[in-house]
Amino acid sequence: MSEDRTRVSAIEDGRFRLLIDAVIDYAIYMLDPDGIVTSWNAGARRFKGYEEAEILGQHFSRFYTDDDRRAGLPQRALDTAIREGRFEGEGWRVRKDGTHFWSHVVIDPILDPSGTLLGFAKITRDLTDRKMAEEVLKQSEQQFRLLVQSVTDYAIYMLSPDGRVSNWNPGAQRIKGYLPEEVIGQHFSMFYTPEDRDACEPQRTLDIAVREGRFENKGWRVRKDGTRFLAHVIVEPIRGDTGTLLGFAKITRDITEVTQAQQALEQTREALFQAQKMQAIGQLSGGIAHDFNNLLTVILGNLEIVRKRGTDDPKITRLIDNATQGALRGVSLTQRMLAFARRQELKSEPVRIPALVDGISGLLRSSLGPSVNIETCFPEDLEPVMADVNQLELAVLNLATNARDAMPHGGTITFSARTEEVLDNGTSFLAAGRYVCLNITDTGEGMDEATLASAMDPFFTTKGVGKGTGLGLSMVHGFIEQLGGRFILKSRKDHGTTAELWLPVATRGAAVQPVAEAVAVSVPGLCVLVVDDDSLVLTSTSLLLEDLGHRVISAACGARALELFSSEPEIDLVITDMAMPQMSGAQLAKAISILRPSVPIILATGYADRLEGFAARLPRLSKPYTQLHLVEIIALAMK
Numbered sequence: 001m002s003e004d005r006t007r008v009s010a011i012e013d014g015r016f017r018l019l020i021d022a023v024i025d026y027a028i029y030m031l032d033p034d035g036i037v038t039s040w041n042a043g044a045r046r047f048k049g050y051e052e053a054e055i056l057g058q059h060f061s062r063f064y065t066d067d068d069r070r071a072g073l074p075q076r077a078l079d080t081a082i083r084e085g086r087f088e089g090e091g092w093r094v095r096k097d098g099t100h101f102w103s104h105v106v107i108d109p110i111l112d113p114s115g116t117l118l119g120f121a122k123i124t125r126d127l128t129d130r131k132m133a134e135e136v137l138k139q140s141e142q143q144f145r146l147l148v149q150s151v152t153d154y155a156i157y158m159l160s161p162d163g164r165v166s167n168w169n170p171g172a173q174r175i176k177g178y179l180p181e182e183v184i185g186q187h188f189s190m191f192y193t194p195e196d197r198d199a200c201e202p203q204r205t206l207d208i209a210v211r212e213g214r215f216e217n218k219g220w221r222v223r224k225d226g227t228r229f230l231a232h233v234i235v236e237p238i239r240g241d242t243g244t245l246l247g248f249a250k251i252t253r254d255i256t257e258v259t260q261a262q263q264a265l266e267q268t269r270e271a272l273f274q275a276q277k278m279q280a281i282g283q284l285s286g287g288i289a290h291d292f293n294n295l296l297t298v299i300l301g302n303l304e305i306v307r308k309r310g311t312d313d314p315k316i317t318r319l320i321d322n323a324t325q326g327a328l329r330g331v332s333l334t335q336r337m338l339a340f341a342r343r344q345e346l347k348s349e350p351v352r353i354p355a356l357v358d359g360i361s362g363l364l365r366s367s368l369g370p371s372v373n374i375e376t377c378f379p380e381d382l383e384p385v386m387a388d389v390n391q392l393e394l395a396v397l398n399l400a401t402n403a404r405d406a407m408p409h410g411g412t413i414t415f416s417a418r419t420e421e422v423l424d425n426g427t428s429f430l431a432a433g434r435y436v437c438l439n440i441t442d443t444g445e446g447m448d449e450a451t452l453a454s455a456m457d458p459f460f461t462t463k464g465v466g467k468g469t470g471l472g473l474s475m476v477h478g479f480i481e482q483l484g485g486r487f488i489l490k491s492r493k494d495h496g497t498t499a500e501l502w503l504p505v506a507t508r509g510a511a512v513q514p515v516a517e518a519v520a521v522s523v524p525g526l527c528v529l530v531v532d533d534d535s536l537v538l539t540s541t542s543l544l545l546e547d548l549g550h551r552v553i554s555a556a557c558g559a560r561a562l563e564l565f566s567s568e569p570e571i572d573l574v575i576t577d578m579a580m581p582q583m584s585g586a587q588l589a590k591a592i593s594i595l596r597p598s599v600p601i602i603l604a605t606g607y608a609d610r611l612e613g614f615a616a617r618l619p620r621l622s623k624p625y626t627q628l629h630l631v632e633i634i635a636l637a638m639k
Contacts, residue, residue: 027124030110033117035060035078047126049096060122063093065100081107081120090127102131155252158238161245163188163206175254177224188250191221193228209235209248218255230256294534296624299327301540304627305547327624348483350384350506351392353438357415360393364400371410372403378417385436385503387483392503395476399440399499402473406444406497414441419505430486434505441498447491476501524549526634527568531561531576531588532604537623541575541604544627558583558591565592571599573637575621578605586615600637 027044029037037060040052048055048063061074068074068091081087087107092100104125110118155172157165164187168180176183176191183190189202196202196219209215215235220228234251303324307317357364357376364374396415403413416439424432473489476499480487484504491497528550532538535556542552553568555561558580565571574592578585589601593614604621621633 025125027122027126029122031060031078031107031120031122033119035074035120038119044124047095047101048093048124054096063124065092065094068092077105077107078120081109082117085109090131093124101126101128103127153253155250157250159188159206159235159248159250161247163202163248166247172252175223175229175252176221182224191252193220193222196220205233205235206248209237210245213237221252229254230259294537294623296327298536298540300324300624300626301544303327305543308547348386348388351387351389352382352384353417353436353503354378354382356389356392357396360397363397367397368400368404368413372407373410373412375412375414376416377414379419382417383419383434383436384506386506387503395480395501396438396440398473398476403440403442403444403497403499406442406446408445411443411496415439416441420502430502431484435485435502436505438501438503439498440501441496443496446493446495446497447489448493452489452491526550526572526638527553527570529553529555529561529565529568529571529574529576531555531558531574531580531585533557533577533580537577541630544630545575548627548631557581558585558588561588562591565595573600573602573634575602575604578603589618590614602633602637 025043026041027048028041029044030039032038037055037058040050040055044055045051059074061069064074073091077087077089085108088105090102090104093103093105094100104127106123108121110121112118153171154169155175156169157172158167160166164185165183166185168178168183172183173179187202189197192202201219205215205217213236216233218230218232221231221233222228232253232255236249238246238249240246303320307320307324354376357378361374368374400413418437418439420435420437422430422432422435473487477487480501480503486500486502488500488502489497490500528545530538530541530545530552531554532541533556538554538556542554545552553564553571555564558576559582561574561576565574574589576585576588580588585603585605589603592599592601600619602619602621603615604623604625619633619637621629625633
């Protein structure tokens, strides 16, 4: 029996040995009580690199690094195994070729039945790949943590599943003003406005993030000091491997300045577009008015001659008068178009607004009717402005009439003014300087945004067909801009309208310049050179002058006019159109003045041209003109 048991035991030992040698993922070997290697399996040979013959009889400390050996770690591992019955740990170990690997080590003491230490069983596993992966992950997490902590333009922090702050980066501290210890553990709803908290906006944010996987929005948030900022917010849920909600990642960016800059850019673009549109329409209106003035000059001139030549038929006379009135209405229309295009003739002088409004108060009351109450509120020290008094009166009357039409059931129109200083900071559409802002405010129906945006466009009107030209506000706009000021309309539906006329303050010492009065007495017998590229105007003007007893020489262009002037020494006066192709009236006048400086020259124009030098000193004849206008301007030129 004893021999059988011995044989069975030997067989089992052999099988166990085969099992141990078959394991190649673990180094399984024995140590004697002093730590000398007494057995060696295939797994130990594979990742430690030693053959069994090389390592048997060697101390196991040779697998440790030099630093660990100097620190006594090998003996400490054996002592721990004896004292506690087991040693388990991880650390760097050394292969035969000197390379290091990260190992997981288990050492168990082997005792006989009497408790005598026979040695140690040592199992080592190569965990280098896992260790490297952990190191990479650790490094990545550290780099990510450093990245988050270095971000100052974004508030990046975590929330628990119930919305409490669990960490806090410097960006969050900079944007929201809280230190980490002040905010960690607090509910993130503390950053919301009271009205948003009342509307349960914080919880709605988390619910959407959970339901849709992401929440993104813009809204107002509150800093520690109570100030508000516009925030762009992203909230994303964080889930574990099993899908369990672990919390939320929250990113907040302060976009207040960006939004304000974008809004300012949009406003600037809109203002630029509006200015370009108004400039284009103004150029078109000015060109139309110029051509229309030429036609009206012809019509009025011919009607005047026909009337003077006379007829005894009262019906014919009435027809002529009616045609003349129609032409004069056209003159008023062209004046409004020129006012919008900023090409009308202006005579600027210091004007006191309170005195101007008081001077036309009677006309205002009779025009506006008894249902409209007029109030004025002017400071006593209001400075005078530089303006054309007649045009300013027309503008005020026009705006007051519009205000009356906006109050069909009556109301109040208030005239007020204030002085403002505009700085040269690039944010104003006015040049730097002092301005008086004249306000004309009504209690009428007001305008919606669409109507207000188009109110100053030429020919836009809300008064119905045949009840207005739509040039009133555009005329005021052009007139004020030509003075160097600005016209602003402010209105809300059902809350009335305020018209602001920003007018430059008159410089000290400015005074009304005396205007030489022409004696409306005809000076017959002159030889007049008339120059105009419009054949109808040329013929009409020639007929008017001949009717006054003058001899007329006509030319259709500047070059032909110079030829005639050089060959006709008897020419006493030159009347030339200003806008002509190839050679303008100003260029022609300069050439004539060089040839014969003593000959008077009159410039005829359909709108206010900006002239410089010699041409600016010449008499101006505004189109359309009548025979009486010709008499007056000739008398002035021949003095």
